[in-house]
Amino acid sequence: DNAINYPLSEVATHFAKIDKDQPIVLYCRSGNRSGQAYQFLQAQGFTQIHNAGGLIEMQESK
Structure with a gap:
């Protein structure tokens, strides 16, 4: 729920104004x-990021 799809090539643009302490999956x-x-955001100083991996893996972990 509430997921937003950002293409990898646009991550820098979309995350430029997001709080770096906000939880992000x-x-x-x-x-x-x-x-x-994940590596890019971590290098930018984001602290609450989690790589859930592939969509099927994430759905199975619910």
Whole structure:
């Protein structure tokens, strides 16, 4: 619920004004792009990020 889809190429733009202490869960189809987004956001100083991996993995963990 309340998920927002941002393409990996637009992560820098969309997260530029987001509080760096806000909890964020990242996921994509396979977990690869969410891992890249995680590394980028971590380097930008985000502190409450979690890479949930691939969509199927995330759905199965509910």
